[in-house]
Amino acid sequence: MSAGADGRTSLTRAEAEVRAGAVSVQSVEVALDLTDEAGPTFGSRSVIRFSSTASETFVDFAGEELTAAVLNGRPLDLAAWSRARIPLTGLQADNVLEVEGRMGYSSDGEGLHRHVDPADGRTYLYAMSFLDAAPRWYACFDQPDLKTRCTFDVTAPVGWTVLGNGPAEVLEPGRWRIVSAHPLSTYFTTLVAGPYASVHGEHDGIPLGLHVRASLRAELEAQAPDMLAVTAASFDYYHRLFGIRYPFGEYHQAFVPDFNAGAMENPGCVTFRDSYVPRGRITHAEQGTRAGTIAHEMAHQWFGDLVTMRWWDDLWLNESFAEYLAHRCCTEATPYALWTEFGIARKDWGSVADQSPSTHPVAGNEAPDAAAALQNFDGISYAKGAAVLRQLATYVGDDVFLDGLRDHISSHAYGNATFADLVGSWTRAGAQDLPAWAQAWLRTSGMDTLDVEHADAGVRLVATPSEGSPVRPHTVQVGVVDEALALTVLDPVTVGGEPSPVVPVAGPAVLVTPDATDVAWAKVRFGPDGWERVAAALPTLQDETASVAIWNAVRDAVRDADLDPRAALDLVATSLPQQRSEVVWDSVLAFARTQLAGVYAPVGERAGRAARVREVAWRLVDGAAPRSDRQLVSFRQAVRLETDPDRLAAWFDGTDLPPGLGLDPELVWSVVERWCALGTGTGLLDQALARDPSASGQVHAARARAARPDAEAKAAAWRLLVEPSPAGAYELYATGDGFWTAGQEELTTPYVARYFAEIGGTARFREGWALGQVATQAFPRTAATPEALQAADAALRTDLAAQVRRAVVDGTDKIRRAVASLARWP
Structure with a gap:
């Protein structure tokens, strides 16, 4: 018996190439004992059959305890296991490796994740093997180019649902076997096990399954017809597109708790975050987002x-x-x-x-x-x-x-x-x-800028490359808004070479946009007086696609300090209510709320600008039809901007709401979170948790606690972020999200320097996705000050884990841009 590995070594490309050149894996057979629902570990035994042209290599095993390792009948030295690797020496042409140990259940969404649903106390498991998490639940050669057939023999409580990368055969009560139809890479092997609620279907001979924890059964059953219809339509589309039928047998989609990504494309058993099965109203746009994720993961099957x-x-x-x-x-x-x-x-x-x-x-x-x-x-x-x-x-x-x-x-x-x-x-x-x-x-980075210069014969398109990159060819369609404020989309033209093309424009133009069909990957500008032209044209522009390109240019120009955030806020106030898409409403309102009235505003002006955004949100609410998606989307933003705690309390009680609008569980929690951000009490929070003690409720409560403008509450939240904690990953993410609430700068300013001094230390007790995500969510996003930049730059001169460094680099760039904007547009 040997103790747990001391840290992990990330596989290098050079090591992977050497191992792939020497090793060919014939099969992996994994036996898992999941009968102990409450214990910290589970049993895992792997039998790997492989050939080798080298005399030595290593296998990946990131367990808590290694109890046995046998190569071709010869016991290996368990003490040699280090940094999640077991060295293999004396290899033959054909080999059989047996590895047995105790693996730790995770709470960070990687490896074999265990979730106990507060709603009913029942245990749910799922495996996430991406990017290098497979060795956290079974021993394997963990790299994408060592594909092999996999068999999983699972012992678990009787009555559970067990799913994986192939049909689950019941061998006897409490025992299942899953055999993959084709070779798999380790990073998309999975297992889903627990008392999941299910809806089954079939399309074109392919068995379909949808699965979620039992407390969301009603929501799944209500939304399953839409999801199954999207799945069926996507199968038909991809069968036509690729000319190859789906090859992995059954197709299960499991909506699992605490999932870090949007979804993971495991063949035969895709895992999704369970927020895709919402507990309340779902808008057409949100159904579309879910459909996009379903179709995305299905495209991955090929x-x-x-x-x-x-x-x-x-x-x-x-x-x-x-x-x-x-x-x-x-x-x-x-x-x-x-x-x-x-x-x-x-x-x-x-x-x-x-x-x-x-x-x-x-x-x-x-x-x-x-x-x-x-x-x-x-x-x-x-x-x-x-x-x-x-x-x-x-x-x-x-x-x-x-x-x-x-x-x-x-x-x-x-x-x-x-x-x-x-x-x-x-x-x-x-x-x-x-x-x-x-x-x-594909092999250069950064964005070109597409701009217009007005010429006698029309407009000249000008492409300016990003620093250090060549000009790329852009095929775009110019849009012209005439004096009657009507849009004409011109024929495609390619810009990026010499000379710059001149596009004929018939008659005077109020606005010329270089990318009216929103197909370019470029920063878009509108000429030397472009923002005045945008202000004249955007309020009446009905073309949804052209307006998307313009709104993206507005956001980009604010971040580049090319556009005064106050002018951008004017555009939101005058133009957004005329836009037709609630997806545009939601995205632009969120930008106005968090950026224009947040980090891009002087602290003393943030409340006033937020009031302007709130007024726009209410104009949208009041102008929307009762019970419409537009009403709901706008009201969600209005709640986040509300400044009257009594009004929030009335909404919580179901009174004084817009006509036809009812509160679903998620909207209730939005009200509670905002109420907590405005005062130090916990009354609504306590009531909400009593009504909704679910996993989602616990996450919302973590955000609400962190948002309270109370020194003790902030200190408690901070300890969760920078010290070891039994809290789940989602609760940690929500804590970071709630901590830096706008309007609380006096209370949170002392924590700015502490973030940069302390966040690097979290790599001692977190890893993988959770390490980077907590560092991202906890970043002091409201602190647009030179002092914050100095602290950030000092932190970046220290040794930081890669995930933390990326979070600090990206967060620092955002506040650096805000500082530059505030200096130019005080």
């Missing part, structure tokens, strides 16, 4: 699971394609047209990442190890990559683009591939000059 990247620097081959194809799929095959959501939400997320000091190319990042690769799991790999693929489809033609994808999938099915392989497929399909295009778009 792009990622059937054909898998060889190493993590090709992560974009998974995420960019799934992001792009999901938006195509939903728009073309479901009731949810998602390109507006992509433009106003996803592209903005990606553009912030692409302009941060942590920016990186979409492809070819040469991630030296798995831990470094995890830091590139961001808006660049998702949104920018998808936007670039949208440009590529235009550049090579849709038929060539799709023919290349089909060739790539069929050529590398059940194996691994690289970007070079994909370029070869597109070239065979007829694409030309792809290496030059890929170099410009």
Whole structure:
């Protein structure tokens, strides 16, 4: 018997290449004993059959206790286990490795996560193996290019639901066996086990299942028809698109608690965060977002699971394609047209990442190890990559683009591939000059700027590259708003070469926008007097797509200190009520509330600007039809801006609400969180927890406690963030979210320096996703001061874990931009 491994070593690319060159894995058989629901550990035994051309290698095992390790019948020295690796020496051509130990249940959403639902006290398990978490629940060769067939033999309480990467066969009461139909990479192996509530269906011969913890059974049953319909439509779409049927047998979608990502594409058993099964009203836009995630994970069954990247620097081959194809799929095959959501939400997320000091190319990042690769799991790999693929489809033609994808999938099915392989497929399909295009778009970082110069014959489009990058080719459609305030979208034109194209414009133009169809990946500007022109045109602009591109330009210009935040707030007040999309309403109102009235406002002006945003929110509420999505979306923002605790208390009691609006559980908690942020009492909080002691209620309560303007409450919240705690990851994230509440700067200012001094120490007791996410949520986002920047820069000169460093770099860039804006627009 040997004690737990002392820390973990992240697998390097060089080590992975050596191991993949020497080792071929025939099978992995894992036996799990999950019968002890309350204990801290569970039993795990792996039998790995593999061949080797080398005499030595290592296997990954991140358990709490190693009890046995036998190689070809020879016991190994258990004391050699260190840093989550077991060295293997004396290898033969064909080998059998047996590893047995005790693995720790996790509370951070990685490995085998255990959640006890406060609503009924029942235990729910799920496994998350991405990015390098598989060894936290079974011994394996953990890298994406060592695919193998997997068998999981599971012993668990009788009556549980057990799901995985293949059909679960009941061997006897309390024992299941799951056998994968095809070779799997370790990072998308999974197990879902517990007393889950289920809805089953079938489409085109494929058994379907939806699963959630039992306390959300009613919500699942009410929303299952929509989810099953989206799943069916997506299967039909991808079968047509790829020309290969879904190959992994049954298709389960499990909505699990405390999930860090939006979802994970495990073949045959996709896991989602359970907030996709909301406890109250769900708007059409939120159904669309969920549909997009369902379609995204389904696209992965081909792009990622059937054909898998060889190493993590090709992560974009998974995420960019799934992001792009999901938006195509939903728009073309479901009731949810998602390109507006992509433009106003996803592209903005990606553009912030692409302009941060942590920016990186979409492809070819040469991630030296798995831990470094995890830091590139961001808006660049998702949104920018998808936007670039949208440009590529235009550049090579849709038929060539799709023919290349089909060739790539069929050529590398059940194996691994690289970007070079994909370029070869597109070239065979007829694409030309792809290496030059890929170099410009995929192997450089940053954003060009598209601007207009008014010329005699019309307008000249000007593309300015980001620092250190070449100008990229942009194929865009110019939009012209004439004196009658009507929009005309012109034919496509390519900008980025020399000379800059002149676009003819018939008659005087109030506004010329370089990207009226929102397909460019670029910062957009409107000429030397562009913001005055935007102010004249935007209030009456009815074209949703063109307005999305303009709102993104507004947000970007504020962050670049090119636009006075007060002028941006004027645009929100005059123009947002005329916009038709509640997705745009929600996104722009959130920006106005958190940025224009928050970090981009002097502290003394924040309350006044928030009052203006609140007035806009109420105009939207009052102008919306009762019981409409627009009414609900606007009221949610109004609650977050309310300054009268008595009015909040009345809403909590169900009185004085807008006509036709009722409070669902999530909206109740929004009221409670805002009420707590305005005073030091706990009355509504205590009542809300008594009504709703669920897991979601506990998370909301953590946010509400952290938001209280009380020194003792802040101190307690701070201890949760920077000291070891039994609190779950979601409660920690909510605590960080609530801590830096606007209007409490006098109370939180002493914690700014403490954050930069103390956050690095959290790497001693947190790891993986939770380490970076807590550091991100706890960042002092309201502290736009030179002193905060000095403290941040000092912290960045110290040795920080990669996840913490990324959080500090990105957070510091945001407040640095706010400080620059405040200096220019005091």
